[in-house]
Every structure is written in structure tokens, then in C-alpha cells.
Amino acid sequence: MSNLFDLLVAGLATGAIYALVAVGFTLLWQTSQTINFAQGEFVMLPAFLMLAAMHVGAPFWLAIILGILLSMVLLGLAFKMLLVDPMMRHGVLPLAIATMALAIGIKEAVKQFFSAEASPFPSIVPTGDISVFRHAVSLQSIGVLVVAILAVVGLTTLLNRTSLGHQMQAAAQNPTVARIIGVPVERMILLTFLINAFLVALASLLITPIYLAKFSSGEVLGQAAFIAAIVGGFNQVRGAIAGGLLIGVLDNLAASYVSTQYRAAVPMLVLIIVILFRPQGLLGRAEERTV
Amino acid sequence: MKSTLLGALLAVAMATSAFAQPIKLADVAELSGGGATVGTNWKNGIDLAIEEINAKGGVLGRKLEVTHADSQSNPGVARAQVQKALDAEPYVLLGPGYSGSVKVTAPLAAEAGIAQIMGGEAAELTQAGNKFLFRTSFGQQSSMPKVAKYIHDDMKAKSVAVVWVNNDFGRGGRDVVVKELERLGSKVVADLSTEAGQADFAADVGKIKAANPDAVFVYLNEEESARILKELKRQGVTAPLMGETTLIGQKVIELAGDAANGARGHVGLTTDAPVDLIKGFRDRFSKKYNYVPDHNGLKGYLAVYMVKATTEKMGKVDSKAFADTLHGLTIKAADEPGILMDVTFSDTGDIDRQSFLVEVVEGKQVVKQVLPKLK
Numbered sequence: 067m068s069n070l071f072d073l074l075v076a077g078l079a080t081g082a083i084y085a086l087v088a089v090g091f092t093l094l095w096q097t098s099q100t101i102n103f104a105q106g107e108f109v110m111l112p113a114f115l116m117l118a119a120m121h122v123g124a125p126f127w128l129a130i131i132l133g134i135l136l137s138m139v140l141l142g143l144a145f146k147m148l149l150v151d152p153m154m155r156h157g158v159l160p161l162a163i164a165t166m167a168l169a170i171g172i173k174e175a176v177k178q179f180f181s182a183e184a185s186p187f188p189s190i191v192p193t194g195d196i197s198v199f200r201h202a203v204s205l206q207s208i209g210v211l212v213v214a215i216l217a218v219v220g221l222t223t224l225l226n227r228t229s230l231g232h233q234m235q236a237a238a239q240n241p242t243v244a245r246i247i248g249v250p251v252e253r254m255i256l257l258t259f260l261i262n263a264f265l266v267a268l269a270s271l272l273i274t275p276i277y278l279a280k281f282s283s284g285e286v287l288g289q290a291a292f293i294a295a296i297v298g299g300f301n302q303v304r305g306a307i308a309g310g311l312l313i314g315v316l317d318n319l320a321a322s323y324v325s326t327q328y329r330a331a332v333p334m335l336v337l338i339i340v341i342l343f344r345p346q347g348l349l350g351r352a353e354e355r356t357v
Numbered sequence: 358m359k360s361t362l363l364g365a366l367l368a369v370a371m372a373t374s375a376f377a378q379p380i381k382l383a384d385v386a387e388l389s390g391g392g393a394t395v396g397t398n399w400k401n402g403i404d405l406a407i408e409e410i411n412a413k414g415g416v417l418g419r420k421l422e423v424t425h426a427d428s429q430s431n432p433g434v435a436r437a438q439v440q441k442a443l444d445a446e447p448y449v450l451l452g453p454g455y456s457g458s459v460k461v462t463a464p465l466a467a468e469a470g471i472a473q474i475m476g477g478e479a480a481e482l483t484q485a486g487n488k489f490l491f492r493t494s495f496g497q498q499s500s501m502p503k504v505a506k507y508i509h510d511d512m513k514a515k516s517v518a519v520v521w522v523n524n525d526f527g528r529g530g531r532d533v534v535v536k537e538l539e540r541l542g543s544k545v546v547a548d549l550s551t552e553a554g555q556a557d558f559a560a561d562v563g564k565i566k567a568a569n570p571d572a573v574f575v576y577l578n579e580e581e582s583a584r585i586l587k588e589l590k591r592q593g594v595t596a597p598l599m600g601e602t603t604l605i606g607q608k609v610i611e612l613a614g615d616a617a618n619g620a621r622g623h624v625g626l627t628t629d630a631p632v633d634l635i636k637g638f639r640d641r642f643s644k645k646y647n648y649v650p651d652h653n654g655l656k657g658y659l660a661v662y663m664v665k666a667t668t669e670k671m672g673k674v675d676s677k678a679f680a681d682t683l684h685g686l687t688i689k690a691a692d693e694p695g696i697l698m699d700v701t702f703s704d705t706g707d708i709d710r711q712s713f714l715v716e717v718v719e720g721k722q723v724v725k726q727v728l729p730k731l732k
């Protein structure tokens with residue numbers, strides 16, 4: 067029983083990170099029909115940007131800020147202007163393939179500049195345990211959960227409670243009408259790219275101390291987050307959050323109660339079942355767009 | 358007068374060279390590519406040993422000579438280089454260091470009837486019935502019984518959790534250690550296979566925690582070792598941790614930080630060993646090359662002294678009888694200081710030698726104990 071509790075906590079912590087990455091997936095899809103297959107590499111890269119900043123002498127806090135800002139420029143602004151904008155005119159599929167190429171490019175570039183070996187990465191949460199319901203729970207797991215929840219709450223507040231958020235919703239749901247009533251649609255789309263870049267940089271900061279900084283560490287994450295987004299509902303932020311948490315917990319339970327070898331297959335099975343019986347996703351709504 | 362002296366000197370020199378042609382060794386090693394550190398250490402160890410031996414008059418009055426070829430850390434290139442080296446009919450072939458390269462080159466040397474002294478450590482290398490292949494370090498079949506003995510005798514563990522990586526390396530080690538632990542009477546209460554490149558060890562550590570073992574044996578590659586060490590610490594597992602070089606290596610310590618402290622590992626060769634002859638080797642090597650060698654430097658050095666001891670045992674330079682003589686041979690460091698520690702070669706070319714128990718203390722490897730030869 068204590069084992070189950072530990073697994074749930076660890077699963078929720080991993081799931082929260084999947085959720086952050088999955089939310090980014092849905093945001094990009096909603097506003098610009100971009101399926102970003104480089105999303106996993108987007109999570110891997112910021113950690114290396116932060117490491118590079120520390121390498122030239124920046125303290126950790128400054129490296130975090132620089133890393134997040136650089137990520138927003140590279141993975142938000144440059145990604146949209148140099149890859150998405152020129153490719154989008156040619157449809158969803160060519161753009162998706164272009165992001166696959168981008169994923170390979172990012173991975174190889176990191177390998178070239180930082181070597182293929184893993185590097186350690188400092189944790190923003192101190193190591194140690196606290197007692198929850200007489201169970202020892204690691205501060206790291208709790209830290210990851212808290213930061214991820216704060217980010218998601220902040221994002222939903224922005225989208226639902228502010229004028230800016232309403233404009234983004236409008237731009238996503240019906241760009242033509244939004245434009246007529248004076249919503250700066252292009253700027254709203256750019257904003258979602260910047261938010262996505264911020265979220266992946268945050269995920270990078272949270273996951274890399276546990277997974278280590280390595281060029282290939284985005285592969286698993288990108289896949290898990292993609293599945294989470296589909297399972298939860300590709301057109302709903304709350305769906306992506308639920309999907310992320312569900313996949314994180316399921317993955318840990320499967321590794322413990324099914325087998326380590328087949329753990330990666332369990333989320334896929336869930337994905338197949340969801341697509342067969344509820345194609346719009348657990349919390350998604352059919353034929354509707356909203357952020 | 359001057360010219361007579363010169364003439365006499367020349368005559369002596371010519372006579373010496375005519376009577377004592379050098380003994381030719383061929384080395385194929387990872388001098389570039391991913392294994393460059395391995396191969397360069399190995400090569401430097403060889404050169405140092407040859408320099409020492411030649412300075413003292415060579416082997417049976419003949420100087421040693423070696424040619425170095427680069428395998429580029431690539432088994433295909435290694436094969437071509439070994440073929441080229443064998444065509445020159447060397448006395449003994451040295452290298453390569455990578456098990457994969459050894460695997461593809463060993464049949465060539467065996468076919469030519471030339472003994473091959475190499476650096477690979479995969480268990481399977483000496484299990485294919487090759488009569489010409491010799492190790493310079495432990496294979497898994499030699500190191501794992503020592504590990505099991507230490508877990509049973511010194512850690513006094515009645516129950517053990519075994520975590521291993523699901524590839525040839527991990528499975529090979531796991532099979533030997535589980536068999537040995539059970540033979541000694543330590544029960545394996547958790548037998549966990551993990552994947553190469555696995556990032557999340559929460560579930561595996563959860564299972565270890567649930568099994569509540571007296572000791573945990575961790576047999577993973579370096580990066581995964583670091584991740585599981587962190588997770589073991591995160592989940593508060595307090596059972597002592599035992600592994601091999603891959604659990605307590607410098608890279609693991611760098612990646613795992615604090616979490617590596619207290620982990621113990623069995624190490625076949627280390628330049629930190631509390632053995633005077635090894636300390637002497639380390640000093641001479643550092644002086645010549647301006648850096649501290651790793652265990653591959655030791656391996657290359659030992660390979661040349663294996664050639665010397667075996668040849669002196671035979672009393673002649675006989676390439677064909679070399680392998681037969683080295684099988685079953687025990688070389689004592691008292692007789693041949695260059696061999697550094699007493700060593701016995703089995704009929705399969707595996708070695709038995711004392712080894713070391715290393716513990717990570719405050720981020721440093723500390724040799725805690727010398728583990729004796731098995732036989």
C-alpha cells in the first residue's frame with residue numbers, strides 16, 4: 067500500500083511535467099494547426115541553454131532567466147517566423163514533417179556542441195523528504211507538482227479571466243471574425259508560441275535534474291506528451307492537463323505492476339482505446355476549437 | 358687508429374643485430390574515435406613497458422619492437438588493421454580494447470595461430486573456445502563471483518535485490534551473480550530488468566523498497582547508474598549498494614553528486630590500488646606522459662609483461678607455442694615485478710588476480726579492501 071502511494075506521487079510529478087508539455091501541444095494546434103513533433107527536443111534544449119549560461123560564469127538563477135528568455139526567442143519567435151509561417155501555407159502535414167526535421171536538427175546540434183554524454187543539472191528544489199500522511203515524500207516530487215500546478219493555474223487564469231486571454235480564445239475559435247472585431251490575430255498567435263516556449267523551458271528546468279541533460283532525453287518526453295494531449299483531448303487545455311497526469315500515473319503503475327519492458331506500451335494502448343471509443347479525447351469536445 | 362675503433366664498433370653492432378633481431382609485436386587500438394581515451398592509455402602503457410624492458414636488455418637478449426595501428430574505435434576498421442598486422446607475422450598481437458572489435462578480430466588471429474592479448478571485458482569473448490585469446494582484466498565470469506562473495510561474506514546480506522540493464526552486458530553479469538548468490542545462500546528477493554537509456558526509475562526503486570533487501574546490487578551503464586542512485590536516495594532506500602566499476606566510476610559520481618556517496622563497487626584494476634608496484638607504475642607513467650593513467654594504461658603495460666614472462670618461461674621465442682604456455686600459467690610479481698600483482702591464466706584465457714573494493718566517500722573513490730584471488 068505504501069508502495070502504491072509512492073507510485074502515485076512519483077507518477078503525478080512526472081505527469082505534471084507531461085501536462086506542461088502537452089498543454090503547449092494543444093496551444094500550438096489551436097491557434098496555428100501546428101503539430102510540433104519537436105516538442106520533446108524543445109524540452110531538452112533549454113536545459114543546455116542554461117548549462118551554457120552557467121558555463122560562461124552566470125549564477126544558477128541568472129542562467130534560469132537567460133535560459134527561459136533565450137528559449138522564448140529561439141523556440142517561440144524564431145520557430146514561428148522561420149519555420150511555421152513559411153510552411154503553414156502548405157498545410158498541416160508538410161509542417162508536421164518539417165518539425166520532425168527540426169527535432170533531428172536540434173538533437174544533432176546539441177550532440178555536436180555538448181557531446182553525446184549526459185551532464186548533471188542542478189535542482190531548483192532541495193533534495194530531502196517531508197512526511198505526508200506518515201509517508202516520506204521527496205521534496206523534489208512536491209516541488210515539481212507545485213510549480214507545474216502554478217503554471218497551469220496561471221495559464222488558465224490568463225485565458226479565461228483576462229481580456230488578453232479572451233482575445234486569444236477568439237483568435238483560435240474564429241480568426242476571421244476575430245480580425246473583423248479588431249483582435250490582433252497575428253499577435254495572439256505569436257503569444258501562444260511564446261507561452262509554449264515558456265512552458266517547455268519550465269518543464270526542462272523541472273525534469274532535467276532527474277533525467278540528466280542529454281541530447282536524446284526529449285524523445286521519450288515528446289512522445290508521452292503527444293499521447294497525453296490526444297488522450298486528454300487535443301482541443302482543450304484542461305484535457306491536456308488531465309491526459310498528462312493520467313499518462314504519468316499509468317506509466318509508473320504499469321512499470322510496477324505489469325513489467326518494465328512493456329511499460330512504454332501501456333500509454334499507447336490507452337491511446338488506441340481512447341481513439342476507438344472517444345476520438346475527441348477524454349475531456350475534448352468534438353468539432354470545436356478553444357484555448 | 359680512430360677508424361679501426363669505429364670499424365670494431367660497427368662490427369660488434371652488426372653482429373649484435375644479426376644474432377638478436379628484435380621481437381616484433383603488433384598493436385591495434387582505439388587511437389581515435391569514441392574509444393580514443395581507452396586506446397591512447399593502452400598504447401602508452403605498452404610503450405612504457407617496452408621502453409623499460411629494452412633498457413634492461415630486452416627479452417632473452419632480444420629487444421622488443423611494436424607497431425601501433427588505429428582501429429578508429431570501429432570494429433570494421435579494427436578487422437582490416439588486424440589482418441594487415443597479421444600479414445607481417447608478429448610474435449604476439451596486442452589489442453583491441455573494445456569488446457566488439459575483439460569479437461570480430463579474434464577469429465583472424467586464431468586462424469593465423471597468433472596469440473592475442475586484448476582489453477575487452479565481455480563475458481562471451483573467452484567462451485567461444487578460442488585457444489589464442491587472452492584477457493588483461495577480468496571478464497564478468499571472474500568478477501561476479503567476487504562480487505557475490507563480498508555481498509554474502511562481508512555485507513552479510515541474506516536477501517539481495519538485483520537491478521540490471523537488459524542488454525548483453527547486463528544480462529551476462531546478472532546471470533553469473535544471481536547463480537553465485539544463490540549458491541552461497543543469499544536469496545535474490547527482487548530481480549529487476551531495466552532498459553538501456555531508461556530515464557525514470559521511480560517504479561523500480563519502489564519495487565526494491567517493497568522487497569526490503571539487506572543489500573542492492575546495481576548493474577547498469579554509467580548514466581542509468583547515476584539516475585537510479587538519485588532515485589534510491591530520493592525514495593530513502595538505506596540498504597547498502599554494491600556494483601561494479603560502472604556504479605562508482607568518476608562519470609557516475611559527477612552525474613549523481615551526493616547520491617553516489619556510500620555506493621561500493623568491485624574494481625579489477627585501478628591506479629589508486631594500495632599496491633607498491635602499481636604506485637610505482639603510476640609514478641613512472643605520470644612522469645613520462647604528464648597525466649595519471651586509467652586502468653587501460655595498466656592493461657597495456659601488463660600485456661607486454663605477459664609476453665615477457667611467457668617467453669622467458671618457454672626459454673625461446675616461439676610464436677606457435679606461446680598460447681599453450683600462457684594457458685594455466687601463474688606469474689608471480691616477486692619473479693616478474695612488471696606483472697604488478699600475482700596472476701593466473703585459465704585454459705580459456707581468463708585471469709584470476711586480486712582485485713579491489715572501492716567505496717565512494719564524499720565524492721571520491723576510496724579503496725576500502727583488497728579482495729584476494731579466487732584460487
